[in-house]
Amino acid sequence: MTDIHSNIIIPTTKVKESNLSQLDLANIKFGHAFTDHMFVVDYDSGEWINPQIRPFGPIQMHPATSSIHYGQSIFEGMKAHRNKEGEIVFFRMDDHAARFCYSAKRMAMPEIPKGLFRKGIMELVKLDQAWVPQEEGYSLYIRPYMFATDEFIGIRRSTRYKFMVILSPVAGYYSGAVEVYASTKYTRAAPGGTGMAKAAGNYAAAILPAEEIKDNGYDQILWLDGRNHTNLQEIGTMNVFAVIDGEVHTPSLFEGTILPGITRDSAIQLLKSWNIPVHEREISIHELIEAQKKGHIDEMFGSGTAATISPIKGFGYDDQHYEVTLGDENSISTRLKNALQEVKQGNAPEEFGWVEKLN
Ligand SMILES: *Cc1c(COP(=O)(O)O)cnc(C)c1O
Numbered sequence: 407m408t409d410i411h412s413n414i415i416i417p418t419t420k421v422k423e424s425n426l427s428q429l430d431l432a433n434i435k436f437g438h439a440f441t442d443h444m445f446v447v448d449y450d451s452g453e454w455i456n457p458q459i460r461p462f463g464p465i466q467m468h469p470a471t472s473s474i475h476y477g478q479s480i481f482e483g484m485k486a487h488r489n490k491e492g493e494i495v496f497f498r499m500d501d502h503a504a505r506f507c508y509s510a511k512r513m514a515m516p517e518i519p520k521g522l523f524r525k526g527i528m529e530l531v532k533l534d535q536a537w538v539p540q541e542e543g544y545s546l547y548i549r550p551y552m553f554a555t556d557e558f559i560g561i562r563r564s565t566r567y568k569f570m571v572i573l574s575p576v577a578g579y580y581s582g583a584v585e586v587y588a589s590t591k592y593t594r595a596a597p598g599g600t601g602m603a604k605a606a607g608n609y610a611a612a613i614l615p616a617e618e619i620k621d622n623g624y625d626q627i628l629w630l631d632g633r634n635h636t637n638l639q640e641i642g643t644m645n646v647f648a649v650i651d652g653e654v655h656t657p658s659l660f661e662g663t664i665l666p667g668i669t670r671d672s673a674i675q676l677l678k679s680w681n682i683p684v685h686e687r688e689i690s691i692h693e694l695i696e697a698q699k700k701g702h703i704d705e706m707f708g709s710g711t712a713a714t715i716s717p718i719k720g721f722g723y724d725d726q727h728y729e730v731t732l733g734d735e736n737s738i739s740t741r742l743k744n745a746l747q748e749v750k751q752g753n754a755p756e757e758f759g760w761v762e763k764l765n
Contacts, residue, residue: 411521416445416529418459426536429575431544436576436712441534441546445526445571448555449516454569457522459530462572472564473553479606480509481551483711484668485576486531486764487751488540494531494764495752499524501668506550509603514563515552523550526571531764539575545750547576547712553606576712583719583732584708586641587624588691589615590724594639594663596632601639601663609643616642626708628721630691631663638689639663644708644716645670648694649738651702658686669709672749673742675758682738691723698728706730707739714750715743 421442429439440462447457473479484502486494500520507517527548531538538546550571554564592615595601600608612627619627628646629639638657640646645667647656654677659666677684697703706718717739720729733739748754752761 411519411525414457414522414525416457416459416525418443418529418533419461420533421461424536429537431539431541431575431577434544434575434577437547437574439575441537441573441575443530443533444573445530447522447526447569449518449567449569451565452516454518454522457526459533465568465570467555468557470557470559471554472556472558472560473606475559476554476561477605477607477610478513478515478554478564478567479551480506480513480515480553481549481604481606482506482509483604484548484550485711485750486538486546486548488538489752492540493752494535494538494546495750495761496527496531496764497750498668498672498760499527499762501671502550505604505666505668506552509605510552512600512603513605515554515567518552518569523569526550526569528764530571530573534573535764537573537575543578545576547574549574578713583717584625584641585623585720585722586626586628586646586708586718587619587622587722588628588630588635588638589619590630590635591615591618592627593632593635594627594629597661597663599632599663602659602666604665612642622722624722631661636690636692638691638694640665640667641708641718644710644713646706646708646718647673647739648689648697648706649704649733650697652704653683653685654738655685655687655689657689667709667711669711669714669746672746672758672760673709673715676742676745677738679757680741694721695723695726695728698730703730705733705737705739707733707742714746715739 503523552569555566556564626642631637708716
């Protein structure tokens, strides 16, 4: 069935002059540079109305805009790359649309039709395509988001929302391996909470914990479960993997406390296609420490759209530090990183249907 939204014409107001000449790719910082235009569509009482592309810039908000006060706000993060031919390719856009709707449902927000999500992104990237870097390692980060816009003070489901898409050219997110600290003081998510949604409030709650562990020399938090602070959950904005005696282990998603990463899922599918055993299960920090002491951990890594695969060179817990071997060029994390990069850039054939071209 064709989605009615794939055929809509989006009214477009273009900038008089592009800012592209001011883009300094060599010194780019993640999420600091934005393209010339943005996509905006409003939702009011059951209908998506007034889709438009207009010059990137400030939006006016009523002082009582409900998302500012009560946080009905969600987002996605995905990437477009250029392949060797210079064509623009998207990675798993439909899966990002599906996850966005999943987040929306949990936060009592309207789902956006997949066709509208896709059309907004496609048309915006088409208009700003000169901003998609060709240089190796660079890409265009795509940030779809939605927030409640009812103008009153009081807590209930908003009747109005804004869905927007902004674009940011980026280099790789993390450089090098990271050291993580397993916090027993803070909790990211608990069963029944919002951990599985890309909901703005989850990230606000993680800022202070992240600052504290940075003060202690660590890069990211390794979140443990909210009940007992025992089982691994994820790292900052990455899912976590441990390679133990040649087999891959990652926390399972069944409790709904972990963000279901699309990079995580891609990694699992690739590993399975290579006949490498993958175990989605409960992994306790004590088991991990035991495995580290006995020399059974081959390597550990995190996965996420921003960084793809990030090696982990050590973890802290209870004021102790445990070093983890870094993978060499034949290690699972290196193979995954390279394979994912090639697929995402549209330079490798893939059997999964993950990649599509800008049309
Ligand atoms: C976005 C995110 C991830 C990674 O998801 P991807 O789809 O792979 O980018 C992992 N954990 C959290 C908390 C996230 O917000």
